[in-house]
Amino acid sequence: MTNKPFSVSCPLPFGENDTIQLAHGGGGRLMQQLIEHLFLPAFDSAGVRESHDGALLSPKSERLAFTTDSYVIHPLFFPGGDIGKLAVYGTVNDLVMCGARPRYLSAGFILEEGLPIKTLQSVVASMQAAALACGVEIVTGDTKVVDRGKGDGIFINTAGIGEIESPQDIGPSQVRPGDHIILSGDIGRHGIAVMAIREGLEFDTTIESDLAPLCEPVLSLLEAGVEIHCLRDLTRGGLASAVNEIAEAAGICITLDEAAIPVEEQVRGACEILGFDPAYVANEGRFIAFIPEKEVGRALDILHAFPLGKAACLIGVAREKETSEAAVTMKTKIGVERIVDMISGEQLPRIC
Amino acid sequence: MTNKPFSVSCPLPFGENDTIQLAHGGGGRLMQQLIEHLFLPAFDSAGVRESHDGALLSPKSERLAFTTDSYVIHPLFFPGGDIGKLAVYGTVNDLVMCGARPRYLSAGFILEEGLPIKTLQSVVASMQAAALACGVEIVTGDTKVVDRGKGDGIFINTAGIGEIESPQDIGPSQVRPGDHIILSGDIGRHGIAVMAIREGLEFDTTIESDLAPLCEPVLSLLEAGVEIHCLRDLTRGGLASAVNEIAEAAGICITLDEAAIPVEEQVRGACEILGFDPAYVANEGRFIAFIPEKEVGRALDILHAFPLGKAACLIGVAREKETSEAAVTMKTKIGVERIVDMISGEQLPRIC
Numbered sequence: 293m294t295n296k297p298f299s300v301s302c303p304l305p306f307g308e309n310d311t312i313q314l315a316h317g318g319g320g321r322l323m324q325q326l327i328e329h330l331f332l333p334a335f336d337s338a339g340v341r342e343s344h345d346g347a348l349l350s351p352k353s354e355r356l357a358f359t360t361d362s363y364v365i366h367p368l369f370f371p372g373g374d375i376g377k378l379a380v381y382g383t384v385n386d387l388v389m390c391g392a393r394p395r396y397l398s399a400g401f402i403l404e405e406g407l408p409i410k411t412l413q414s415v416v417a418s419m420q421a422a423a424l425a426c427g428v429e430i431v432t433g434d435t436k437v438v439d440r441g442k443g444d445g446i447f448i449n450t451a452g453i454g455e456i457e458s459p460q461d462i463g464p465s466q467v468r469p470g471d472h473i474i475l476s477g478d479i480g481r482h483g484i485a486v487m488a489i490r491e492g493l494e495f496d497t498t499i500e501s502d503l504a505p506l507c508e509p510v511l512s513l514l515e516a517g518v519e520i521h522c523l524r525d526l527t528r529g530g531l532a533s534a535v536n537e538i539a540e541a542a543g544i545c546i547t548l549d550e551a552a553i554p555v556e557e558q559v560r561g562a563c564e565i566l567g568f569d570p571a572y573v574a575n576e577g578r579f580i581a582f583i584p585e586k587e588v589g590r591a592l593d594i595l596h597a598f599p600l601g602k603a604a605c606l607i608g609v610a611r612e613k614e615t616s617e618a619a620v621t622m623k624t625k626i627g628v629e630r631i632v633d634m635i636s637g638e639q640l641p642r643i644c
Numbered sequence: 645m646t647n648k649p650f651s652v653s654c655p656l657p658f659g660e661n662d663t664i665q666l667a668h669g670g671g672g673r674l675m676q677q678l679i680e681h682l683f684l685p686a687f688d689s690a691g692v693r694e695s696h697d698g699a700l701l702s703p704k705s706e707r708l709a710f711t712t713d714s715y716v717i718h719p720l721f722f723p724g725g726d727i728g729k730l731a732v733y734g735t736v737n738d739l740v741m742c743g744a745r746p747r748y749l750s751a752g753f754i755l756e757e758g759l760p761i762k763t764l765q766s767v768v769a770s771m772q773a774a775a776l777a778c779g780v781e782i783v784t785g786d787t788k789v790v791d792r793g794k795g796d797g798i799f800i801n802t803a804g805i806g807e808i809e810s811p812q813d814i815g816p817s818q819v820r821p822g823d824h825i826i827l828s829g830d831i832g833r834h835g836i837a838v839m840a841i842r843e844g845l846e847f848d849t850t851i852e853s854d855l856a857p858l859c860e861p862v863l864s865l866l867e868a869g870v871e872i873h874c875l876r877d878l879t880r881g882g883l884a885s886a887v888n889e890i891a892e893a894a895g896i897c898i899t900l901d902e903a904a905i906p907v908e909e910q911v912r913g914a915c916e917i918l919g920f921d922p923a924y925v926a927n928e929g930r931f932i933a934f935i936p937e938k939e940v941g942r943a944l945d946i947l948h949a950f951p952l953g954k955a956a957c958l959i960g961v962a963r964e965k966e967t968s969e970a971a972v973t974m975k976t977k978i979g980v981e982r983i984v985d986m987i988s989g990e991q992l993p994r995i996c
Contacts, residue, residue: 313989314989314993314994315988315989315993316989317880317993318880318881318987318989318993319879319880319881319882319885319926320881320885320986320987320988320989321986321987321988321989322988322989323880323881323989324889324986344741344742344815344816345711345737345738345739345741345742345875345876345877346709346710346711346738346739346741346742346744346804346806347709347710347711348707348708348709348710348742348808349707349708349709349710350706350707350708351706351708354702354703355700355701355702356700356701356702356703357698357699357700357701358698358699358700358701358748358750358783358784358805359697359698359699359750359784360750360751360752360784360785360786360801360803361752361786362752362753362754362786362788362801363788364754364788364790366794385697386697386698387697387698389696389697389698390696390697390698390700392698396710398710398711398712398803399712400712400713400714400752400801400803401714402714402716402754402799402801431710432710432711432712433712434712434713434714434801436714436715436716436799436994436996437993438716438796438799438994439796439993439994441793442718442795442796443794443795443796444790444791444794444795447754447790447799449712449714449752449754449786449801449803451712451750451752451801451803452698453710453805454698456700463696464696523697524697525697527671528669528670528671528675529670529671529672529675530671533671533672537676574671634672634673634676635670635672635673636667636672636673636674637665637666637667637668637670637672637673637674637675641666641667641669641670641789641791642666642669642788642790642791644788
């Protein structure tokens with residue numbers, strides 16, 4: 293991608309009220325038209341232009357991270373973002389959590405017959421802007437169309453490749469007892485923003501999703517040489533599920549400090565009304581890092597320099613696991629300790 | 645993946661009649677269970693096991709191919725394959741068409757609430773067997789669940805990374821006037837097999853899809869140093885769309901010889917009854933190669949050594965484009981020349 297700004301507004305062969313037909317996914321002339329006039333102007337990379345079965349890459353690093361996510365969020369547009377932005381930042385963030393610099397994305401669209409082409413244009417423009425904002429190229433893609441009633445407007449899968457520049461091994465197996473856990477900002481905004489629009493809830497001001505790319509703050513920590521044992525973004529299942537997964541994979545215990553975890557006033561209020569625990573609500577622009585105690589001050593200083601990390605704080609510690617102890621506990625504001633279990637399902641389905 | 649044989653039959657916490665719930669995609673305990681007891685035993689690679697946001701790769705080549713495809717085929721099971729096998733071979737074949745050795749796949753599942761878990765198990769076992777058969781590892785994945793009536797059982801996206809070992813540049817831009825076009829086998833079987841089962845058509849014997857991985861024959865051509873200008877597998881839109889796309893991208897004309905194109909008797913009969921032209925019917929294990937005339941004999945000798953390539957033959961030539969000439973023409977069996985245009989849509993939707 294030459295990273296030029298939006299060009300999806302170039303002359304299109306599509307009318308104002310045109311919709312997606314089954315034939316748009318059929319491999320014939322109509323699909324060519326969709327690729328040429330809608331996808332190509334947005335995802336203008338050499339790989340996409342060559343009209344080939346795949347993109348050719350020459351990554352600069354010998355160590356790569358590879359990840360994938362499908363996005364089925366309902367509704368497609370929500371305060372603070374849309375499915376297109378989510379499909380780019382979500383996968384970019386997974387790469388960043390591997391300590392990698394995101395470089396290349398694939399984009400697979402599953403469109404429902406009858407989808408307004410205007411809707412697809414907005415989503416694609418949003419993906420283009422998001423890719424530009426975090427320096428990744430959408431290099432290869434695919435479109436399928438399913439019959440009306442067999443999909444839900446747009447589903448997007450993105451897979452991503454990132455280059456690992458830092459020699460550090462980052463992952464649950466690197467977590468050690470004594471590690472301190474820092475959180476990059478307030479939690480619960482994405483899930484509540486989606487829920488509010490879905491259920492028609494009204495608040496004094498609109499709660500916006502925290503959806504954001506995490507490249508800059510995390511890569512800055514790595515470039516500064518901060519020792520990082522594990523990174524995890526807090527998506528489905530929220531903070532509580534993320535710490536439970538890591539505690540289990542690393543075979544350690546974690547104690548969180550409830551008073552230290554930032555939750556915006558309106559989000560807390562919405563959670564109370566809806567009966568949700570903010571620790572389980574999804575985020576799309578927040579992460580936790582497990583780091584040695586000696587690195588806490590420096591890591592927070594670095595994070596505080598970014599708008600995205602200005603509320604970063606220490607929220608807990610990892611401890612040696614003793615038999616039959618709960619994996620994750622939380623010191624509550626009234627001073628007692630409660631178990632933070634992994635939930636069975638999810639409080640809100642289809643929020644990512 | 646340690647490439648051990650099927651292990652999806654290990655003790656499962658799922659009952660005979662269990663179905664997928666929204667909670668299986670929620671990031672909580674039920675999703676963990678699905679990953680641990682269904683996906684992990686099948687896709688047992690270090691990347692998947694680490695319970696991390698992505699897989700870490702150290703490819704051996706500096707030049708990589710990267711591609712993606714979503715699979716929405718209906719029905720999920722058809723003679724000669726199923727959506728799982730298709731999702732592996734389809735993406736593997738796209739990498740092979742870039743001249744790459746397929747190495748790593750991602751797998752993103754979009755499941756519909758109510759899907760029998762048994763169905764998912766079969767599909768996943770089939771993916772495992774397919775990956776094993778062509779030496780690729782499924783290293784990272786994702787599962788989303790959509791509400792009943794918002795999907796169609798299972799959609800799968802796979803993205804793939806392959807290593808390019810040959811120094812040859814392969815792609816439409818490399819095609820030259822005078823190039824000869826070889827086809828690897830008979831055409832039309834995949835589309836007709838799917839159509840027959842979908843519409844309940846009966847033939848003397850079951851028409852089976854040609855679904856197959858193309859790695860061995862194509863990599864053998866490359867390893868033997870056969871000069872190859874362009875490769876293309878004949879999926880959606882069939883042979884006719886593939887040659888049209890390449891002719892357009894390369895700015896050349898193509899003449900095909902109808903009598904040379906192998907079509908199985910039963911497939912030809914079904915096409916006649918249904919009013920289809922076999923040249924437009926989808927395949928999932930067939931490819932064309934554009935090669936210099938001097939390489940034709942050697943290339944066919946190599947292909948004939950593989951069961952998959954035993955019917956390989958020369959089917960046409962590329963020529964200099966003259967103004968206003970049709971991009972693709974076919975010399976018919978009765979000796980006249982007809983235009984082979986790209987179709988507008990597709991004769992059969994959702995066949996891949």
